[in-house]
Amino acid sequence: MPHLMRSLTAAAIFAIGLSPTAASAQEQPGEGVTVKMAQDTWDTGWFHSEIYSQLLQKLGYDVQGPTTLDVPAFYQSVAQGDMDLWVNGWFPLHNTYKSTIDQGAELVGAVAKGGALQDYLVDKAAIEKFNIKSLEDFKRPEVKEAFDRNGKADLVTCPPGCAHCRDARQAEAA
Numbered sequence: 001m002p003h004l005m006r007s008l009t010a011a012a013i014f015a016i017g018l019s020p021t022a023a024s025a026q027e028q029p030g031e032g033v034t035v036k037m038a039q040d041t042w043d044t045g046w047f048h049s050e051i052y053s054q055l056l057q058k059l060g061y062d063v064q065g066p067t068t069l070d071v072p073a074f075y076q077s078v079a080q081g082d083m084d085l086w087v088n089g090w091f092p093l094h095n096t097y098k099s100t101i102d103q104g105a106e107l108v109g110a111v112a113k114g115g116a117l118q119d120y121l122v123d124k125a126a127i128e129k130f131n132i133k134s135l136e137d138f139k140r141p142e143v144k145e146a147f148d149r150n151g152k153a154d155l156v157t158c159p160p161g162c163a164h165c166r167d168a169r170q171a172e173a174a
Contacts, residue, residue, distance in 0.1 A: 028060030039066035040088035
C-alpha cells in the first residue's frame with residue numbers, strides 16, 4: 001500500500017505537470033500491482049475517479065473497478081482491506097470516518113485543501129430577488145418556497161448514508 005500511495009502522488013504530478021508523452025515514457029511503478037478502486041454514489045465524483053483510474057493504469061497498475069459504494073460502506077471496506085482507494089473523501093465532512101486510518105488506511109493529498117462544499121447553493125439572481133444575506137433568510141416562507149422540494153429549503157450535500165450529512169439534515173430539521 002505505501003508503494004501505491006507514492007504512485008498516487010506521482011499520478012497527480014503527471015496530471016498537472018507533464019504531457020501524456022512524457023508520462024508514458026516514465027517507468028511503470030505499478031506493474032504487477034492490482035488496485036481495488038471504489039467511487040462514491042453521487043455522480044459528480046465519478047469524473048475524478050475516472051481520471052485517477054486512467055492515470056494509475058498509465059503507471060502500470062491493474063485497476064479493478066471502480067466499485068460504486070455509499071460513503072460508510074467505502075470506509076468500512078478500506079478498513080477491512082476489501083478496497084484500496086477512492087478519490088471521493090470529503091474532509092473535514094468525512095472526519096467521522098478517520099478511525100479507518102488507525103486500521104491501515106491513509107489520507108494522501110487533497111483536491112480542495114480547505115474542505116468540501118456543503119451549504120445552500122443559490123444563484124445571484126435569487127440572492128437579489130429575495131434579499132438573501134444569511135442562512136436565517138432561508139427560514140422566511142417566500143425563500144423556503146422558492147427552494148422547496150420537501151417543505152423546507154433544501155440542503156445540497158452528500159447522498160443519504162453519509163453520517164456527517166445525516167447529522168446536518170437532522171440539525172436542519174430541528
